[in-house]
Amino acid sequence: MAAPIPASPLFLREPEIRRGIELLYFGYANLTRSIDAGLAKQGLGRAHHRALYFIARQPDLTVSALLSILGITKQSLGRVLGELADRGMVETRTGERDRRQRLLRLTPAGAALESELFDALREKMSTAYSSAGQGAVGGFWAVLEGLVPESDRSSVSGR
Numbered sequence: 001m002a003a004p005i006p007a008s009p010l011f012l013r014e015p016e017i018r019r020g021i022e023l024l025y026f027g028y029a030n031l032t033r034s035i036d037a038g039l040a041k042q043g044l045g046r047a048h049h050r051a052l053y054f055i056a057r058q059p060d061l062t063v064s065a066l067l068s069i070l071g072i073t074k075q076s077l078g079r080v081l082g083e084l085a086d087r088g089m090v091e092t093r094t095g096e097r098d099r100r101q102r103l104l105r106l107t108p109a110g111a112a113l114e115s116e117l118f119d120a121l122r123e124k125m126s127t128a129y130s131s132a133g134q135g136a137v138g139g140f141w142a143v144l145e146g147l148v149p150e151s152d153r154s155s156v157s158g159r
Contacts, residue, residue, distance in 0.1 A: 020143075030124070031121060032046060034121060034124050035120050038113075038116055038117050039117070047072070047080050048080055048084060049114075049117055050070055051066065051070070051077070051080050052106065052110060052113065053117075053118070054066060054069050054070070055104045055105065055106050055110070056106055056110075056111065056114045056115075059104075060103040060104070061104050062101050062104070063092075063101075063102045063104060066104060069155055081104070084110065087109070088107055088109050090104055090105070090106060091104075091107050092105075
């Protein structure tokens with residue numbers, strides 16, 4: 001990978017902001033393409049992956065918490081969770097303290113698929129992180145965190 005172009009001291013000008021937006025867009029598109037084949041093989045899409053990812057990160061996540069994290073409609077999430085449950089990848093159970101809660105957990109099959117997909121993402125991210133170096137990774141995280149509304153930052157792992 002070529003050495004990164006340093007940011008201009010005028011980094012708040014339109015060309016620099018557009019460059020950042022384009023890098024974010026194309027970087028994310030390339031990252032997610034790395035898992036598309038694995039998802040397609042299962043007949044699943046990126047919405048299924050996002051659900052698997054966050055359920056894996058927080059076993060016994062409530063449906064309402066997942067709705068909040070993903071920012072999608074109940075109907076969309078219901079379709080995704082229904083398909084994952086039908087394929088034996090996600091299981092739900094009622095909450096112990098609040099019987100109205102539906103708690104989500106990956107089954108062994110769901111955990112295996114999520115792990116396989118994560119491995120593909122980890123490979124891409126590790127390569128990019130290694131190329132950029134530790135200081136750049138911290139800066140990258142700071143910029144991305146700045147894009148997350150303060151009220152949602154507690155949802156980001158590691159906080």
